[in-house]
Amino acid sequence: MGKPAADESIGQCQSCHLRHEFSLEQARRPETCNACHIGPDHPQFEIYTESPHGIAYATGGDDWNWDAEPGTLTVTDFPAPTCATCHLSGFGGTATTHDVGERLTWFLFAPVSEQRPNWQENQRRMQSVCMECHNQNFVEDFYVAASAATEQVNAWVEESNDIIAPLIEQQLLTDAPFDEPIDFTYFELWHHWGRTAKFGVWMQGADYVQWHGAYEVLSDLAELREMVDERLAEAQAANAEAGESADAEGDVRDVSTVGG
Template sequence: MHSKFYKILLLVGLGSVVGVILLLQMYRFAVGPQGVEISFPTLSQVSLTSSPENAQCIECHQNESPGILDQYHDGKHSQRGVQCLDCHKPLEGQEKMTTVHYEVQMVAAPTPNNYAQCHDEAVHEFSISAHAAKSWYPVVGAEDFTKEELAKYHLLGEDGKPLNNGKPNVIRDVIGKDASALSCEACHGIGKKNDDGSFGDCRACHLGHDFSIEQARQPETCGQCHLGPDHPQMEIYNESAHGTYYAANKEKFNLGAPTGTLTTKDFPSPTCTTCHMSGIGDIEPTHNVSERLKWNLAPPIATIRADGRQNRQTMESICLNCHAQGTIDEHMTQAEKIIDLTNENVRKGQSIVNELRTIGLLPGSTMSTPIEYLEFELWHHEGRRARFGAIMSGADYVNWHGIYEQEKALVEIKAEAEEMKKD
């Protein structure tokens, strides 16, 4: 009797184990992150519960563009039941963007207005950041903006007129629209104006259809745009102690930690988002990448932002998770001396070039003589590099790519000006 009972108990136990294994495998192949690795079409939580239109989206794209579905099944949207048309369904004001795709009305490229249905706070923070309208303005000037938008996004000068006289960055005119489309606009398009009146593209950082927070937190994602001769934050980060630690210990980072819960255990060294966006300690997360910055380092003459001193306190609260206040104060004091030096050098170069214009030795059109390129790069390249290097601890960019290059350029500008005066 006991033997029979134990046999039944053993069979029930084995059956339970097998059942659990089968359930785990079903999860793995259906909605788990490994589901995309199998060879036959996968089913997400969405496809199991979706409307006929959404089911058709999944069925068709599984055959026509499976890469999209692979990413989608791997992401949290799919796992949490967010359906295709939750993002791609047209909203009021998106009539110009709406197309009929297999008898279904949709917007091919959702805008922040679509995402605001679920992420309204993040969209608002993004909209007032330098990644939105302020990013788009330099490549198009005022032509894409209404008067109300220029005022709303602080694109008017103290005189009430559009910044830079409403013109795009001078280099955009030098290289032309075709070159700009695949260069300047490729990065500044993160803030491009959409046909529904919104500005920006969330997919610039949350790439693909998985919209991974882990991906957005990696420095390499920011490095898509923040690199090169005029804003080499990626290169500076890589040579800094922060970047070196990250590169050597990437496996220690919990890049997928839930928003608002980050500690130094998750991020033992900061990535770009740790300092500029993430919530850590008592600091709340934000999608406004300018919210923690004291200085505006990009213009010819670097200036302190309107809320700059308060912003610095917020940034230092993040630094204090790893550094002593004395260390922070010493670094920032030295960095601001470099910023002042770059401003001084830029003013010297501007003074020489402006004198040549005043006495009529420079033509009316800009960027048509060597000395104008030297003066432009004095701030747009060398000045910025030294400033970013100083703040982010990139010694090579402070000196050899920064102050040294400025000093060299000033010698060349002076010599060029003297030759022009002789002629």
């Protein structure tokens, strides 16, 4: 958690346990995660807020056992999970960890997501947390559907790569990053909307899967196709004009030679 320290160790306790109190409750409350996990490219807090888990927290969380001893949490203490319950806390038969990636199956932040090293063991750990409340069929079906949705977003991002490839091959983009509209459209397609759709799927935030995710990806794909077609047409017209100018210049030389 947090950036690497000067001694190359990784983790900053105060990212979750803020200074002065070093509070268990603070680390377990989703608002603490809101300090980083918010905004168009990683809106986990917003997604959690609209999810069934977030609604359960908003309507009943004040009565939960926030100061329970670490490693002893059960559904009696937390009838629904917060961010920490799924990703960090010892819960039921799953041990406490401070590695937030230890229970994750996919690299969801990447343009095209791949499964993590040791993803099977990571998945087993997370599903063990899920099955403190849900039955095995529910959990397994959810993972199948969420993985399929992740692959669909991957396919859209790969399509965007194919769309823009001719501009790269023909050197029709500038070397400077983010100096023309097409750069922003191509980037936001995966960095904002593709990520948001994937996070929404895995965290059960339907609005972020659809309107803040898939819809925006498809809209950017359509815009990207149009922008690329226009750029290719402009290049083709410029090449044709250059060819005509060269032919005309050649004709002038021929006439001058005959006259001499």
